[in-house]
Amino acid sequence: MTSSSHTDLSWDEFDELRDPRPAENEFDRVVERAISRRGFLGSVLAFGSGAAVFGSGLLSTTTAARAQAAGFAFTPIGIFTDHDIHVPEGYQWKPLVRWGDALFSEAEGAYSPETGVPVAMSDKVFGENTDGMETFEHDGHVLLTINSEYVNPKINLPAASEGKPQTADEVMLLKNMQGVTVLEIAPQDGTWGVVVDSAYNRRITHETQMTMDGPAAGSDLVKTNADPEGMSPKGTMNNCGSGRTLWGTYLTCEENFNGYFGMVTEREQTPAEKRYGIGGESNYLYEKFDPRYDISAEPNEPHRHGWVTEIDPADPESTPVKHTALGRFKHENAEMVQAADGRIVVYMGDDERGEFIYRYVSNGTWAEGEPTDGLLSDGTLYVAKFNDDQSGEWLALTPETTGMSAEEILVFSRMAGSEVGATTMDRPEWIAANPLRAEVYCALTNNSKRGGDAMPVNAANPRETNEYGQIVRWQPEGGDHGADSFAWDLYVMAGNPAVHSDAYAGSQNVTEGNMFNSPDGMAFSSDGMLWIQTDGDDSNEGDFAGQGNNQMLVGNPETGEIARFLTAPNGAEVTGLTWSPDRKVAFVGIQHPGGSWPDGAGKPRSAVIQVWREDGATIG
Ligand code: FEO
Ligand code: CA
Ligand code: CA
Numbered sequence: 200m201t202s203s204s205h206t207d208l209s210w211d212e213f214d215e216l217r218d219p220r221p222a223e224n225e226f227d228r229v230v231e232r233a234i235s236r237r238g239f240l241g242s243v244l245a246f247g248s249g250a251a252v253f254g255s256g257l258l259s260t261t262t263a264a265r266a267q268a269a270g271f272a273f274t275p276i277g278i279f280t281d282h283d284i285h286v287p288e289g290y291q292w293k294p295l296v297r298w299g300d301a302l303f304s305e306a307e308g309a310y311s312p313e314t315g316v317p318v319a320m321s322d323k324v325f326g327e328n329t330d331g332m333e334t335f336e337h338d339g340h341v342l343l344t345i346n347s348e349y350v351n352p353k354i355n356l357p358a359a360s361e362g363k364p365q366t367a368d369e370v371m372l373l374k375n376m377q378g379v380t381v382l383e384i385a386p387q388d389g390t391w392g393v394v395v396d397s398a399y400n401r402r403i404t405h406e407t408q409m410t411m412d413g414p415a416a417g418s419d420l421v422k423t424n425a426d427p428e429g430m431s432p433k434g435t436m437n438n439c440g441s442g443r444t445l446w447g448t449y450l451t452c453e454e455n456f457n458g459y460f461g462m463v464t465e466r467e468q469t470p471a472e473k474r475y476g477i478g479g480e481s482n483y484l485y486e487k488f489d490p491r492y493d494i495s496a497e498p499n500e501p502h503r504h505g506w507v508t509e510i511d512p513a514d515p516e517s518t519p520v521k522h523t524a525l526g527r528f529k530h531e532n533a534e535m536v537q538a539a540d541g542r543i544v545v546y547m548g549d550d551e552r553g554e555f556i557y558r559y560v561s562n563g564t565w566a567e568g569e570p571t572d573g574l575l576s577d578g579t580l581y582v583a584k585f586n587d588d589q590s591g592e593w594l595a596l597t598p599e600t601t602g603m604s605a606e607e608i609l610v611f612s613r614m615a616g617s618e619v620g621a622t623t624m625d626r627p628e629w630i631a632a633n634p635l636r637a638e639v640y641c642a643l644t645n646n647s648k649r650g651g652d653a654m655p656v657n658a659a660n661p662r663e664t665n666e667y668g669q670i671v672r673w674q675p676e677g678g679d680h681g682a683d684s685f686a687w688d689l690y691v692m693a694g695n696p697a698v699h700s701d702a703y704a705g706s707q708n709v710t711e712g713n714m715f716n717s718p719d720g721m722a723f724s725s726d727g728m729l730w731i732q733t734d735g736d737d738s739n740e741g742d743f744a745g746q747g748n749n750q751m752l753v754g755n756p757e758t759g760e761i762a763r764f765l766t767a768p769n770g771a772e773v774t775g776l777t778w779s780p781d782r783k784v785a786f787v788g789i790q791h792p793g794g795s796w797p798d799g800a801g802k803p804r805s806a807v808i809q810v811w812r813e814d815g816a817t818i819g
Pocket of ligand 1: 348439440454531550628719
């Protein structure tokens with residue numbers, strides 16, 4: 200890695216540079232991976248009643264023969280390439296909260312398009328680059344918890360040359376613009392607005408004091424000079440997707456934490472650092488101003504990040520808890536459901552080329568009103584194996600199966616997953632469980648490195664150089680999330696039927712009218728529809744011609760039909776989705792917009808928007 204700044208790079212580009220690669224998977228190498236055309240077709244939409252006609256036509260299907268979106272509560276929209284939001288006829292939108300908006304009255308007016316937010320106010324405003332979020336109700340108050348995944352230094356630090364932080368204050372500003380925001384919202388002028396100065400409003404940043412639980416808490420692997428007990432980590436970082444516990448707390452997921460650590464004094468990377476992409480120079484040069492982020496001084500500090508962290512939005516004084524039992528990797532989101540016997544189950548993806556899908560199962564059981572102690576600290580972590588015959592298994596990560604200690608399994612989960620032969624996936628992003636039946640969906644966003652000996656194709660990840668992505672889904676045996684086996688299929692393979700006539704055209708439910716690339720965010724609405732958000736190539740050129748800006752679509756799990764609901768401003772991804780308690784308003788995150796959206800005032804501002812129907816009906 201050169202000494203030039205990486206601050207111009209997107210996280211995906213940064214990750215390509217760092218190139219964390221899975222250890223070569225012995226199980227991939229020994230299995231003959233010739234996926235037949237029949238097998239390939241058979242894995243698409245096997246569950247839905249409107250399943251593709253297997254063995255006929257995917258590769259030669261005309262547009263007219265492809266499924267047409269129907270049966271949705273809205274008229275699907277076309278693509279757009281502009282710097283605005285578009286929603287269906289009969290729907291409206293407006294911003295709810297933008298980067299730099301005040302959470303407390305002392306910070307009102309702190310943001311300006313010329314200078315951004317001053318450091319003194321940077322933990323009293325809404326952070327940048329909104330991502331996963333959830334709605335909670337507490338004592339008659341409506342609370343939103345919202346991740347701020349990362350920052351764009353150039354627009355946060357207009358004074359610093361090329362967006363590189365030059366002082367400890369500027370580093371602190373960047374730290375404060377990320378993390379998590381808890382804010383109260385209330386009806387205002389017919390829509391929703393932020394309750395400035397609410398006692399619930401809170402920022403949780405890279406500096407907030409936390410605690411840890413589970414088998415790796417207090418282990419030698421997480422001890423540092425500042426915390427010799429290994430129980431008091433500071434900060435949650437690169438908060439990507441979200442989750443909610445059944446008992447009403449928020450789960451924030453630490454994704455590309457590796458990018459915040461640098462190596463000031465050069466030394467060899469350890470195998471674990473290589474596997475996790477830790478080393479070189481950090482994305483924001485934190486290590487130059489704060490030794491906590493220098494792995495040559497504090498090699499264990501990165502072990503204190505990459506966890507699922509629980510926050511109680513109802514208690515502003517509560518200390519967030521990092522749950523080591525859920526494993527350490529680039530956590531996308533955390534989808535909690537319950538096994539038939541009452542055990543807690545959490546599905547999680549590791550967003551890296553060729554990394555794995557995980558499941559945590561608690562030892563204890565829970566029912567409404569019962570204590571929650573131990574539910575996220577005492578259990579077993581599993582990784583998924585997707586067999587080519589569309590069966591699958593959850594492989595337990597234990598000292599017996601991995602040859603690693605309990606702490607090592609959790610701190611180095613990726614390596615434990617390789618030991619048991621987990622299936623390498625095309626970048627697992629959000630996982631969403633169907634509320635109407637035992638069925639779980641995972642967005643596999645894309646994988647530039649799929650194919651060849653190092654990462655051969657498999658039935659669930661069947662395309663080399665997969666630039667479009669797919670959504671895999673599984674049904675646990677017996678409809679029980681606690682079962683250790685499942686059946687799987689591909690709900691959709693994204694593609695471009697206008698450009699390709701082979702597998703890159705996508706599956707039958709992709710048409711020239713609904714096509715997209717790089718599915719990422721996902722959530723189910725209460726009516727059992729799957730909302731799909733994209734974070735992909737919005738050039739509208741070449742292989743992506745006709746796909747326009749990033750977008751949000753709605754998928755019908757029964758028929759496989761998919762319809763476009765919203766398009767983002769050019770440059771932005773759509774990520775994060777939650778609803779008002781009455782389900783009449785959807786809150787949608789717009790991250791890294793381009794142009795000067797939404798203010799039209801010289802600088803783009805990531806924002807959460809609200810979308811509603813003009814007739815006041817529910818929308819999810
Ligand atoms: Fe933060 Fe994998 O998206
Ligand atoms: Ca994402
Ligand atoms: Ca993504």
